[in-house]
Amino acid sequence: MITNIYRKYISNTIPNNSEYLKQHQLSKCSGNRELNLNNNPVSLYNQISFQGIKLKPKHDLAHYEGCILGGAIGDALGAPVEFLKLSEICRKYGPKGITLDSFIKSKSPLEFTDDTQMSFFTADGLIKSSIKNKSKYKIDFMDVFESYRNWLNTQMEVSITDKGWIGKIKELYQVKSPGNTCVNSILNNQPGTIKQKINDSKGNGGVMRSAPIGLLYYSKPSVAFKTAVACTALTHSNPDAYLSAGAFSAIISHIIQGKSLEEAVQKAIRLLRKFDNSEEIIKKLEQSVKLANSNTDSYSAIEALGRGYIGSEALSLSIYSALKNKMIFSKSVEMSSNINGDSDTVAAITGNIVGAYNGISGISAKALKQLKNCNELKLLSKDLFVQHNNIAGKRSRYPIESSYRERYNLDRMLNSEENKANKKKYQILDNIYKKISSGNIQNYNKFLILKEIPENIIEKTLIPIELIDKELKNKKDFNKFVNTLFDNYETLIQNENRRGCFADEKYSLEDILWTLYEKVLAKKNISNTCREISYMIISKDNNIKSITDYISSI
Numbered sequence: 001m002i003t004n005i006y007r008k009y010i011s012n013t014i015p016n017n018s019e020y021l022k023q024h025q026l027s028k029c030s031g032n033r034e035l036n037l038n039n040n041p042v043s044l045y046n047q048i049s050f051q052g053i054k055l056k057p058k059h060d061l062a063h064y065e066g067c068i069l070g071g072a073i074g075d076a077l078g079a080p081v082e083f084l085k086l087s088e089i090c091r092k093y094g095p096k097g098i099t100l101d102s103f104i105k106s107k108s109p110l111e112f113t114d115d116t117q118m119s120f121f122t123a124d125g126l127i128k129s130s131i132k133n134k135s136k137y138k139i140d141f142m143d144v145f146e147s148y149r150n151w152l153n154t155q156m157e158v159s160i161t162d163k164g165w166i167g168k169i170k171e172l173y174q175v176k177s178p179g180n181t182c183v184n185s186i187l188n189n190q191p192g193t194i195k196q197k198i199n200d201s202k203g204n205g206g207v208m209r210s211a212p213i214g215l216l217y218y219s220k221p222s223v224a225f226k227t228a229v230a231c232t233a234l235t236h237s238n239p240d241a242y243l244s245a246g247a248f249s250a251i252i253s254h255i256i257q258g259k260s261l262e263e264a265v266q267k268a269i270r271l272l273r274k275f276d277n278s279e280e281i282i283k284k285l286e287q288s289v290k291l292a293n294s295n296t297d298s299y300s301a302i303e304a305l306g307r308g309y310i311g312s313e314a315l316s317l318s319i320y321s322a323l324k325n326k327m328i329f330s331k332s333v334e335m336s337s338n339i340n341g342d343s344d345t346v347a348a349i350t351g352n353i354v355g356a357y358n359g360i361s362g363i364s365a366k367a368l369k370q371l372k373n374c375n376e377l378k379l380l381s382k383d384l385f386v387q388h389n390n391i392a393g394k395r396s397r398y399p400i401e402s403s404y405r406e407r408y409n410l411d412r413m414l415n416s417e418e419n420k421a422n423k424k425k426y427q428i429l430d431n432i433y434k435k436i437s438s439g440n441i442q443n444y445n446k447f448l449i450l451k452e453i454p455e456n457i458i459e460k461t462l463i464p465i466e467l468i469d470k471e472l473k474n475k476k477d478f479n480k481f482v483n484t485l486f487d488n489y490e491t492l493i494q495n496e497n498r499r500g501c502f503a504d505e506k507y508s509l510e511d512i513l514w515t516l517y518e519k520v521l522a523k524k525n526i527s528n529t530c531r532e533i534s535y536m537i538i539s540k541d542n543n544i545k546s547i548t549d550y551i552s553s554i
Contacts, residue, residue: 057258062359064215064381067252070355071211071348072377073367074333076110077103077514078343079176086299086340091521097338098490100330110371113176115208115348120166121151122231122381123212124398128164130388132400136216139227145191145234146401152186165397167378171373179205185235194229197237202310206232206245208345211352214252221253225271236311239277244311247272247281248349251319254358261322265289281312288316292323298335307341318349322357325361329362412487 081089081098125147130136132143150160150167155175157523160167181201185192192198210228217224228249232242247268254264265285272285274280285303291301305320306313318336325331332354336347355363368374383391391398426512532550 018351054288058256058356059218060359061382061385062361063256063356064359064385065378066355066373067211067215067256067352067360068119068355068381068384069360069368069371069374069377070329070333070351070353070363072112072116072351072373073110073355073363073371074102074336074347074349074351075344076371077116077333078337078345078347079113081113081337082113082177082342082344086338089338097334099334100364103370104366106366110367111171111174112348112372113344114178114182117154117172117176118148118182118205118209118375119212120169120172120380121147122151122209123216123384124164124166125396126213126216126227127383127388127391128232128398128400131391131394131398136388137223139230141230141234142191144231145186148182148186148234152183154182154473161306163401164399166376169376171375179203181205191234192237194233194242198235199237201236202238202240202312203236203343204241204244204309204311204314204345206236206241207248207311207314208348210245210385211247211349211356212380213254214249215256215356215381216387217249218253221250221257221267222271224249224253239275240281241311243272243275243278243281244315247285248315248352251329252352252356255353261327261353263290263318263356265319271435280313284312284316285319288320289323292320297298298324302335302339308339308346309342314346314349317341317346318353321346321350322354327354327357329358330364330367338416372522408466 012013077098077100081093084092086097093099122144125144126136126139128147129139129141129143133140150163151172153160154167154173155178157173166172180198181203182205185198188198190198206228210232213228214221214224215229217227221317225246229242229246232245236242250268251261251264255261255269259267265288269282269285272282288305291304294301296304301320301324302317305316308317310313317339321335322332325335329351333347333351337343338351339346360368371377383397388394388398
């Protein structure tokens with residue numbers, strides 16, 4: 001019976017008329033072969049080679065709405081069966097499992113979960129940072145973490161109505177089984193990076209929230225990839241989690257550019273090959289495409305791909321469902337929901353993918369009518385589409401808050417009795433932020449009251465090198481300097497004769513990078529600085545303090 005549930009998804013998937021050919025411009029790609037339009041749709045599909053087809057770009061509001069609303073509908077469809085086995089789903093909802101039609105007929109509201117909630121807050125953080133820095137390519141990832149903190153506030157009954165328009169959406173305050181990794185990472189107030197690991201979670205909590213990133217950076221999939229990696233690494237430190245999120249965002253970007261899903265997957269794999277520890281993710285993605293194009297029954301294929309609880313499994317299951325159902329929205333999200341695994345997350349990702357591909361017109365109007373917060377989701381889609389410069393009422397809807405660094409009120413910290421002993425440690429920060437007005441400092445909510453500055457929290461997250469170096473005139477020199485700095489720093493701290501000296505230092509590698517960044521942005525002349533500091537690093541006569549002091553004196 002279980003196998004039969006899936007067989008229904010692979011029949012009658014392509015309209016049996018010439019409009020299908022017109023829509024995808026297949027008549028231009030069929031060569032001299034005469035196509036029989038009266039054939040069975042699946043047979044017709046198999047007559048045509050899709051290679052070389054130039055699909056129409058999908059950068060319009062309809063496809064942004066399709067992506068965001070499609071994800072929310074998939075999320076809502078999979079939510080009631082998230083913790084059920086497939087056999088239990090069939091006993092409860094019938095041999096077809098849970099379907100959109102069953103929701104529509106019951107007139108039950110489609111209510112999304114934490115997957116869509118966190119997509120809201122990911123978009124919120126990126127847009128706020130773009131507005132603050134006047135460029136979507138100048139992202140302070142602490143702004144994204146701050147939005148995640150706002151999300152956690154909603155889950156703890158703390159009002160965030162002063163944080164912008166999404167703070168007024170009641171449904172975002174509902175607790176919908178949020179992931180433990182996300183909650184704990186935010187509660188610990190220790191955002192991570194690729195280099196600074198805070199856990200070893202492979203969870204799908206990064207993939208599920210990354211569709212807005214692919215939309216925001218649709219024109220540069222590689223930037224979408226890196227941004228999603230950085231946003232996910234804030235809470236998930238395992239490569240399976242953050243690289244899968246990067247691949248998913250890149251796939252969304254490529255689809256918006258007009259590429260087929262298979263082509264988008266292949267291009268995402270090319271990006272993955274540039275990163276360490278990506279082999280298993282690549283293997284999963286390739287397996288999903290291969291199974292979708294094979295005669296393997298869907299139940300066996302889905303079981304082979306996994307349960308979707310980790311990033312790579314969730315993404316590969318979604319890709320399989322979309323390809324197997326020829327990008328038909330209802331069939332794709334239904335297959336993703338009827339699995340022995342994380343139904344809502346897999347269906348949400350599938351909805352994002354197929355919705356981006358088909359646009360909002362590919363989603364049932366009745367389903368959209370029953371989707372809670374449909375208008376708010378459309379507004380979020382529009383904000384991502386028009387970009388930060390053209391958002392209506394952006395100052396009130398996305399208020400610019402004092403930066404994460406400003407909230408530490410460094411003057412108070414440095415002058416307080418308990419921190420006098422640490423004054424040397426924070427001296428470099430005092431020099432940078434001495435002009436901060438106390439009026440800019442905002443208090444944390446009661447459960448996140450700052451007791452002490454987390455070690456290196458300021459420096460470690462604010463230097464996304466791949467984005468910052470675009471602001472510098474001499475990019476190659478800066479990259480060379482950074483590489484030299486990292487290479488020699490690792491060598492120095494591993495040297496037994498100098499280990500004690502570095503262990504006792506109050507400055508870090510991040511201190512050096514951040515201070516250098518401040519200096520060179522002001523001067524726009526870094527060649528001599530980089531050369532001099534590189535020599536200092538190599539020299540045995542210098543340590544981190546002397547290097548930092550030199551930079552501060554420039």
